[in-house]
Amino acid sequence: xxxxxxxxxxxxxxxxxxxxxxxxxxxxxxxxxxxxxxxxxxxxxxxxxxxxxxxxxxxxxxxxxxxxxxxxxxxxxxxxxxxxxxxxxxxxxxxxxxxxxxxxxxxxxxxxxxxxxxxxxxxxxxxxxxxxxxxxxxxxxxxxxxxxxxxxxxxxxxxxxxxxxxxxxxxxxxxxxxxxxxxxxxxxxxxxxxxxxxxxxxxxxxxxxxxxxxxxxxxxxxxxxxxxxxxxxxxxxxxxxxxxxxxxxxxxxxxxxxxxxxxxxxxxxxxxxxxxxxxxxxxxxxxxx
Amino acid sequence: xxxxxxxxxxxxxxxxxxxxxxxxxxxxxxxxxxxxxxxxxxxxxxxxxxxxxxxxxxxxxxxxxxxxxxxxxxxxxxxxxxxxxxxxxxxxxxxxxxxxxxxxxxxxxxxxxxxxxxxxxxxxx
Numbered sequence: 001x002x003x004x005x006x007x008x009x010x011x012x013x014x015x016x017x018x019x020x021x022x023x024x025x026x027x028x029x030x031x032x033x034x035x036x037x038x039x040x041x042x043x044x045x046x047x048x049x050x051x052x053x054x055x056x057x058x059x060x061x062x063x064x065x066x067x068x069x070x071x072x073x074x075x076x077x078x079x080x081x082x083x084x085x086x087x088x089x090x091x092x093x094x095x096x097x098x099x100x101x102x103x104x105x106x107x108x109x110x111x112x113x114x115x116x117x118x119x120x121x122x123x124x125x126x127x128x129x130x131x132x133x134x135x136x137x138x139x140x141x142x143x144x145x146x147x148x149x150x151x152x153x154x155x156x157x158x159x160x161x162x163x164x165x166x167x168x169x170x171x172x173x174x175x176x177x178x179x180x181x182x183x184x185x186x187x188x189x190x191x192x193x194x195x196x197x198x199x200x201x202x203x204x205x206x207x208x209x210x211x212x213x214x215x216x217x218x219x220x221x222x223x224x225x226x227x228x229x230x231x232x233x234x235x236x237x238x239x240x241x242x243x244x245x246x247x248x249x250x251x252x253x254x255x256x257x258x259x260x261x262x263x264x265x266x267x268x269x270x271x272x273x274x275x276x277x278x279x280x281x282x283x284x285x286x287x288x289x
Numbered sequence: 290x291x292x293x294x295x296x297x298x299x300x301x302x303x304x305x306x307x308x309x310x311x312x313x314x315x316x317x318x319x320x321x322x323x324x325x326x327x328x329x330x331x332x333x334x335x336x337x338x339x340x341x342x343x344x345x346x347x348x349x350x351x352x353x354x355x356x357x358x359x360x361x362x363x364x365x366x367x368x369x370x371x372x373x374x375x376x377x378x379x380x381x382x383x384x385x386x387x388x389x390x391x392x393x394x395x396x397x398x399x400x401x402x403x404x405x406x407x408x409x410x411x412x413x414x
């Protein structure tokens with residue numbers, strides 16, 4: 001009875017610590033906060049000298065070693081794949097091995113008594129967490145605590161994955177916004193070109209309309225002003241065979257002379273106007289070149 | 290066309306004296322007996338329409354102060370429905386089709402006026 005009660009009490013403490021850790025981890029806003037919370041609460045859950053969480057997402061590797069700031073000159077704190085981790089990555093078989101003095105020294109330093117190296121490869125949908133732990137006589141870790149360790153590594157790495165995904169999303173959004181900005185700029189540029197072209201077309205249309213008007217005026221001049229005196233000359237010629245005596249000399253001829261003079265003047269007007277127009281068209285076109 | 294007497298009353302409206310001279314001569318040669326009066330000022334011609342009550346008006350287009358189109362518009366607005374023949378030196382298709390818009394315009398002749406043109410026209414009346 002007594003034993004069971006003690007055991008229940010231990011589990012209750014562990015449960016409360018895990019749920020508190022879970023809440024704190026969830027509230028973390030960035031990776032520094034996340035690491036610091038994890039570092040702070042781990043020691044209440046199980047004993048260890050050092051815990052290393054090596055997260056692999058695709059080809060990217062991220063390393064966390066707790067305690068965060070101690071002993072960071074030995075191998076265990078290196079930001080690279082360690083020898084035993086390679087085995088864990090390859091076959092996923094958990095490790096539990098005693099370290100000799102030399103191994104212990106290079107891995108964690110000489111401040112440990114009969115250290116044991118534990119190792120696991122926890123697999124998740126989008127990443128894996130190669131987790132290793134060094135515990136010695138003074139900070140003993142037992143296989144029964146593997147479950148709780150697995151649980152806290154779950155909590156830590158899931159939150160970590162969420163944070164880096166969110167950061168990547170923010171980065172992608174930023175790139176997307178930049179791309180949208182570039183597209184907007186290009187659009188403005190294209191609109192400017194279209195508007196410029198429209199202006200050129202408008203200007204050219206205006207010129208063509210003006211030239212058409214001038215040509216129309218010329219054709220009206222031809223139809224009315226030039227044909228008018230000419231028609232008189234023709235009409236007078238038609239009359240010649242019907243007039244008698246002095247009538248031709250006195251009536252027809254002076255009128256023919258006057259009409260011929262009017263015709264000449266009308267032609268001069270048309271010729272000058274045509275030349276003026278040709279010069280205008282030439283000027284407009286040479287402006288465009 | 291209803292004529293009071295057998296004499297055809299013609300009104301010539303053209304600002305060019307020489308043209309009117311030619312046209313009067315041509316009308317002297319046509320077979321139909323006619324009384325032809327000419328005006329070089331279209332404003333006066335318009336005012337005299339009531340007095341003369343012509344059977345037919347020969348109207349030039351390009352005239353100062355009151356051109357042929359304005360003359361026709363004024364007739365329309367005053368509901369004067371006398372028959373008109375356009376007699377113009379213009380050979381422009383635009384002028385031909387514009388003339389067709391007036392109900393009282395019987396024909397469009399290009400100058401110079403020919404005796405045959407008048408004979409054909411009178412045969413139709």
